[in-house]
Amino acid sequence: MSAFDEFAAVHETHIGVVFLVGERAYKLKKPVNLEFVDFSTPQRRLAACRREVELNRRLSPDVYLGVSEVSDVDGGPADYLVVMRRMPEDRRLSTLVKEGEDVSEVVDRLARMIAAFHSTAARGEEISAEGGRDAIRQRWCDSFDQVRQVGVLDGDLTAEIERLTLDFLAGREPMFRRRIAAGRVLDGHGDLLTDDVFCLDDGPRVLDCLEFDDRLRWLDGLDDIAFLAMDLERLGATESARRLLDRYAEFAADPAPASLRHHYIAYRAFVRAKVACLRATQGDAASRRTAREYADLALRHLRAGRPRLIMVGGLPGTGKSTVAGLVADELGAVLLSTDRLRKELAGRSPRESAAAEYQRGIYAPEHTERTYGELLRRASELLAEGETVVLDASWIRADDRTEAERTAARAHSEVVALRCVAPAEVAAQRMRERHGDVSDADPRIAAAMSRDVDSWPSASDIDTSGTPARSLAQALRVLVD
Numbered sequence: 001m002s003a004f005d006e007f008a009a010v011h012e013t014h015i016g017v018v019f020l021v022g023e024r025a026y027k028l029k030k031p032v033n034l035e036f037v038d039f040s041t042p043q044r045r046l047a048a049c050r051r052e053v054e055l056n057r058r059l060s061p062d063v064y065l066g067v068s069e070v071s072d073v074d075g076g077p078a079d080y081l082v083v084m085r086r087m088p089e090d091r092r093l094s095t096l097v098k099e100g101e102d103v104s105e106v107v108d109r110l111a112r113m114i115a116a117f118h119s120t121a122a123r124g125e126e127i128s129a130e131g132g133r134d135a136i137r138q139r140w141c142d143s144f145d146q147v148r149q150v151g152v153l154d155g156d157l158t159a160e161i162e163r164l165t166l167d168f169l170a171g172r173e174p175m176f177r178r179r180i181a182a183g184r185v186l187d188g189h190g191d192l193l194t195d196d197v198f199c200l201d202d203g204p205r206v207l208d209c210l211e212f213d214d215r216l217r218w219l220d221g222l223d224d225i226a227f228l229a230m231d232l233e234r235l236g237a238t239e240s241a242r243r244l245l246d247r248y249a250e251f252a253a254d255p256a257p258a259s260l261r262h263h264y265i266a267y268r269a270f271v272r273a274k275v276a277c278l279r280a281t282q283g284d285a286a287s288r289r290t291a292r293e294y295a296d297l298a299l300r301h302l303r304a305g306r307p308r309l310i311m312v313g314g315l316p317g318t319g320k321s322t323v324a325g326l327v328a329d330e331l332g333a334v335l336l337s338t339d340r341l342r343k344e345l346a347g348r349s350p351r352e353s354a355a356a357e358y359q360r361g362i363y364a365p366e367h368t369e370r371t372y373g374e375l376l377r378r379a380s381e382l383l384a385e386g387e388t389v390v391l392d393a394s395w396i397r398a399d400d401r402t403e404a405e406r407t408a409a410r411a412h413s414e415v416v417a418l419r420c421v422a423p424a425e426v427a428a429q430r431m432r433e434r435h436g437d438v439s440d441a442d443p444r445i446a447a448a449m450s451r452d453v454d455s456w457p458s459a460s461d462i463d464t465s466g467t468p469a470r471s472l473a474q475a476l477r478v479l480v481d
Helices: 042-056 093-098 104-120 125-129 133-150 155-171 173-181 221-234 238-251 258-281 286-304 320-331 338-345 365-384 398-410 424-433 443-450 468-480
Strands: 008-012 016-021 024-029 064-071 077-085 185-187 197-200 203-206 218-220 308-313 334-337 389-392 414-421 460-463
Touching (some): 042 077, 093 197, 133 258, 218 221, 308 320, 308 468, 320 468, 365 398
Parallel strands (some): 308 389, 414 460
Antiparallel strands (some): 016 024, 024 077
């Protein structure tokens, strides 16, 4: 018994009792009938025990040994127990993280394990419905109602979380529909927490999936793994949380946008905030602080996950394409450029020269209008899929900017406008030194364009006369603010 500090111990929750004896753990269901679970009769408890074993054997078959009947003194059945192999307390993932151990290898194995589990998990029309946009929104709204009723969290904090959540969901219905069509919604675990993961030498054991309500397990695979990522982050293991999601995306071949990762982490954090709020109303003073911490975590991810339309403009030679590319790389955003798109629409290769007089050739007004129209059409589709989009264009016309703002508004997305500026001599020198560039503009074209620039008061100026790194730093300050 050297693997365990105590030969016997007892742990109690609101719906069950766990008896730890030697190398075994015995789980007893309490005879309760609550809003979310009914264990009021022996038959119901037996069914629940069998279901728990069946579901948890999907991930840890050697831990869930079976169901045992407990006899009364007269020999008749008294109740039923889930019989499990006892896990060593000091190998909980939560314990290892708190003690500062390197859990990189464990995280990689968990990501592969959950991805493999998800690949064979049950799917179907009824399961898919729970991963739809409307079903997810309803679960959020139920939580908002419950949190407001108990009054533990600050009202302004809850209101901002709700606003960001509903904006994200309102503009992303095509993304959720596509996830369902790709088979991403499945019968998962539903309650992945670091306390229930044991890191053994021959691999991790994942315990305690949700067995009392199937609908709580029917979810997007990314939502499932995001619960564990959220819990790792809560414990201060932010890099491990990021690594878990990156590895899962690799093993599951899941191209989900970063915004959806943030959304599901926020959802799981807010669910835990709600639970802490309810505990606070039952007299647990520490839960008030815990609720705030979870809510703050949710808010951080909702803010980080906002799909945005970032307009990077400026006259030729001001470095707008450089800044746009750097911003897109930094944010993991999709970059769209009018220079490339214009030539694509004209059937030309990007670096093939199409130089012409101002507003002639493929730069004639009708071609420009077509280019901006296609630019915004593609941006609209990407925003609906949860992507942040960086648009590299001159943006000299107010009408084009207005249409970009309308595009973002239809997708319930934020607009950020960055205008690159540089001294005329610096811009001219850059254009003279360009060779084989996608842009065909020269100093004469730039001068002509400058006479047609409409006022752009909403834009933040980015001085690009210094290094690209300095320009990027300016742009990121605007984006953070």
